[in-house]
Amino acid sequence: MHYLRSVVFDAVVVIWTLFLSPTLPFLRLFNASSAQVRAVSQLWANGIVFLLKYVVGLDYREQGRQNIPNGPCIIACNHQSLWETVALSAIFPEASIVAKKELIDLPIVGWYLYKYPMILLDRSAGRQALRQMIDEAKRAVGEGRKVLIFPQGTRQAVGEPVTFHTAGIAALYSSLDIPVVPTAHNSGLFWGKKTLMIHSGKITVSYLPLIPPGLDRKEFQSKVEQAIVDEAGRLLKATGAT
Template identity: 30%
Template sequence: MLVIRSALFNLCFMTLTPLFSLLVILFRPFGFSAAWFWARMWSQSIFALLRLLCGIRIEIEGREHFPDHPCVVVAKHQSAAETVAMPLLVPPYTWVLKRELFNIPFFGWALALMGTIGIRRGSPREAIKQVMQDGGKRLESGFWVVIFPEGTRSSVGTTGQYQPGGVILAQKAGVGILPMAHNAGALWPKRGFIKKPGTITFRFLPYIPADEVVAARRNDLMQQLQTDIEAHTRELGG
């Protein structure tokens, strides 16, 4: 039964994602808010299906840590679930992700039109420069910036190499950092076909104000973020 339910969900996911991506593309000329509405509808639809077909619920902890102004969200990356959920978790934002995703029909095109920052991971120096330039502009325009410091999804119980882009951006732009941990990989595994029933918990950790970010030594702040995010991820079972 679990296999059948997962197969049905995967089929719905592959059908709905290009459909909602097309709606984002069609409504983008009418402004960001019009397109953002469909991005959130996509997230809500996918998680409604996850609950109905796979028995997966979501729980959000730590909203009290949200600042009332744009910041950099530094999040654990171990599943597709956190990328799908992000429009439901934080205010309008832009992602930092690998540029190759823009080549995905409809979904990638929608990402590009929404101002997503696509970097070439083969050129770290150019990637950092682009994150600083484009990320700074997005923050100035009132958008949050979401970064997965590991760059790619890590398996449950493992830690990828944390990259400094999010910290550098926050320090250069003079904004705070909001860390996020979760256990999504335990229920929606990396490259996993089977979706396991249970609760995905997205946990936002205490906000690090801009003055503390700017004053911190970069390596020390990177280590603090990695230690805190990984510890809470393990606590949640991720």
């Protein structure tokens, strides 16, 4: 049954994406603003979340929502599956997500990512990439938006050792002077790293107490990493996965 639901979900996602794709030439022709592009993107993302719930039977719940400030902040989240890349963009519709630059090569979706605008990181460009990331993040914060980053850099399956690429999150923390909300979830239990098979259930997303700006870089890195690792482990234990 899970396999059949997953196949149906994949097929409907393609149909949903094609249904919205005619908006692309109109948005380009009329030089749509980033707010207009985000509106269409949010419609797409919320549609995916809807399909996950009603086709696959995969829903989510949030814990610690009171820890999210009203204004700009950095949301630092663990990365286990494709779920959080879509669901968190729906949960935080104004957030600018740090993503790898290669994603702009995707048909249709890539243009929307570029115009959203996401913070697209060229991981081969070293310090130049960090400077560009900081500049784009400052622009997002200046617009009153949040910044969402996955400090692991790539998806890591449940049970794999958790490793962080700390240069990006540390650079943002040092440069933006805004709080960081460590965030953890257990999406990998329902949607694996290297599979299209999706299981029904309820993902838990947990927002932890914020880390204020102004800490020493090493102290900050230790706090944010430990908070994410500990909470991710707690969520796995709560579901009996460990």
